[in-house]
Amino acid sequence: MTHATPTPSSAANGPKTARPVNALKGRLQAAADKSCSHRALIFSALAEGQSRIEGLLESEDVLATAGAVAALGAKVEREGPGAWRVIGQGRWPSPAQPLDLGNSGTGVRLLMGAASRFDLKAEFVGDESLSSRPMARVLDPLARMGVKSQASDGGRLPVTLRGSNHLDPIDYTPPVASAQVKSAILLAGLGAQGETIVREPRATRDHTEIMAPVYGADMSVEREGAGLIARVRGGKTLTPANVSIPGDPSSAAFPLTAALVTSDSEVTITGVMTNPARFGLYQVLKMMGADIGMTSAGERCGEQLVDIRVKSGALKGVEVPAEIAPSMIDEYPILSVIAAFADGVTVMKGLAELRAKESDRLAASAALLEANGVKIELGEDSLSVHGCGKDGVPGGGRVKTHHDHRLAMSALIMGCGAQAPVGVDDVSMIATSYPDFFDHMAALGAEISAG
Ligand SMILES: O=C(O)C1=C[C@@H](OP(=O)(O)O)[C@@H](O)[C@H](O)C1
Numbered sequence: 225m226t227h228a229t230p231t232p233s234s235a236a237n238g239p240k241t242a243r244p245v246n247a248l249k250g251r252l253q254a255a256a257d258k259s260c261s262h263r264a265l266i267f268s269a270l271a272e273g274q275s276r277i278e279g280l281l282e283s284e285d286v287l288a289t290a291g292a293v294a295a296l297g298a299k300v301e302r303e304g305p306g307a308w309r310v311i312g313q314g315r316w317p318s319p320a321q322p323l324d325l326g327n328s329g330t331g332v333r334l335l336m337g338a339a340s341r342f343d344l345k346a347e348f349v350g351d352e353s354l355s356s357r358p359m360a361r362v363l364d365p366l367a368r369m370g371v372k373s374q375a376s377d378g379g380r381l382p383v384t385l386r387g388s389n390h391l392d393p394i395d396y397t398p399p400v401a402s403a404q405v406k407s408a409i410l411l412a413g414l415g416a417q418g419e420t421i422v423r424e425p426r427a428t429r430d431h432t433e434i435m436a437p438v439y440g441a442d443m444s445v446e447r448e449g450a451g452l453i454a455r456v457r458g459g460k461t462l463t464p465a466n467v468s469i470p471g472d473p474s475s476a477a478f479p480l481t482a483a484l485v486t487s488d489s490e491v492t493i494t495g496v497m498t499n500p501a502r503f504g505l506y507q508v509l510k511m512m513g514a515d516i517g518m519t520s521a522g523e524r525c526g527e528q529l530v531d532i533r534v535k536s537g538a539l540k541g542v543e544v545p546a547e548i549a550p551s552m553i554d555e556y557p558i559l560s561v562i563a564a565f566a567d568g569v570t571v572m573k574g575l576a577e578l579r580a581k582e583s584d585r586l587a588a589s590a591a592l593l594e595a596n597g598v599k600i601e602l603g604e605d606s607l608s609v610h611g612c613g614k615d616g617v618p619g620g621g622r623v624k625t626h627h628d629h630r631l632a633m634s635a636l637i638m639g640c641g642a643q644a645p646v647g648v649d650d651v652s653m654i655a656t657s658y659p660d661f662f663d664h665m666a667a668l669g670a671e672i673s674a675g
């Protein structure tokens with residue numbers, strides 16, 4: 225891979241603290257979407273020929289995927305900020321070294337699926353957090369397709385995987401709602417002899433299904449009630465494409481909700497993707513009475529965009545139905561923080577999957593709130609937050625992030641609107657998903673400093 229690795233100006237290690245401010249104001253372009261960035265690199269590397277990606281998210285997770293596809297034979301070049309050229313060979317050889325996906329669940333699971341359809345042997349490794357996350361959810365269905373693999377104890381990384389260019393198609397209903405599982409199977413299905421089908425009782429993000437036809441794959445998705453059915457017919461050679469990455473609704477949630485909880489604030493984030501399988505948080509914020517305005521902002525790579533404007537104001541506690549969880553699975557830490565600023569109790573259910581993320585996000589979100597004087601009730605797969613009202617969140621705590629980017633950002637957002645500063649033990653992981661977080665927050669008027 226040839227690129228001058230971008231070093232975000234705000235990248236930082238160690239503890240930081242957010243101080244309460246009087247107002248946050250401004251208009252920013254959304255950070256590029258992490259899910260679509262991984263997928264664009266993988267499809268480009270699978271295609272035969274030269275693809276171009278505009279507006280790629282240059283975060284640590286995505287750069288790990290870029291490094292892995294380069295080790296799998298693609299020529300990967302950074303031409304300028306966010307502008308990348310990928311020349312795929314149409315087939316992937318055995319990589320000479322283990323593929324290190326760092327902290328990225330999406331990177332490792334999608335690549336295990338995509339690599340499965342080639343006659344290769346590859347070892348997948350990751351950091352401590354990724355090495356504690358479950359991989360059997362992907363390896364089991366891949367085994368049914370004919371992929372051989374050896375995982376470490378408990379189905380964890382390191383995983384050695386032997387792909388095959390004679391995979392069998394499967395018709396599979398995943399036992400967990402996971403776009404990573406669905407995508408791994410569909411990417412393997414690109415090489416299977418026949419039609420592979422994934423049936424989801426609750427629809428998860430469908431970026432793989434939306435992007436695949438752009439690269440000439442015979443993949444489709446149809447909604448079925450609250451679920452979906454995705455199909456791929458294997459055997460087609462993928463063609464290169466030029467794609468442009470839409471804005472990330474999960475990253476945009478941080479500056480937008482910062483405006484909600486800080487008095488006298490108004491923040492606009494432009495170019496945010498509205499894919500319904502990603503937009504649950506914004507639905508819940510509206511249920512809570514948030515002052516949110518949206519205007520259409522076109523389309524990118526088959527995904528609709530909006531500009532979102534948020535003004536501070538009173539919020540009310542709500543019951544968040546379990547069914548909505550897949551459409552906002554990464555947003556529960558920040559929703560927990562928002563709920564602390566509401567009047568009344570917010571009850572969130574169906575959250576078991578949060579325990580399988582970069583950290584146990586359910587327990588860690590509960591601890592974040594308790595450390596800052598907010599009363600909660602934690603269940604096996606639920607969390608209730610007793611709101612303190614708009615100006616009533618005590619703050620003053622130091623939060624253990626367990627090296628989880630979304631917890632770190634959520635705690636710092638709390639500090640912008642609480643009565644006392646909120647600190648976190650480490651911010652280095654924020655660069656895995658949102659390297660411009662500190663620059664964006666500073667541009668809006670936030671006061672976040674070392675210590
Ligand atoms: O497919 C994706 O890009 C992602 C899927 C989700 O994970 P699961 O599939 O494990 O729910 C999400 O948490 C992650 O941030 C990105």
Ligand SMILES: C=C(OP(=O)(O)O)C(=O)O
Pocket residue numbers: 285327328329330331554581582630657
């Ligand atoms: C869960 C996340 O990512 P991943 O699974 O790709 O590590 C996330 O970004 O919140």
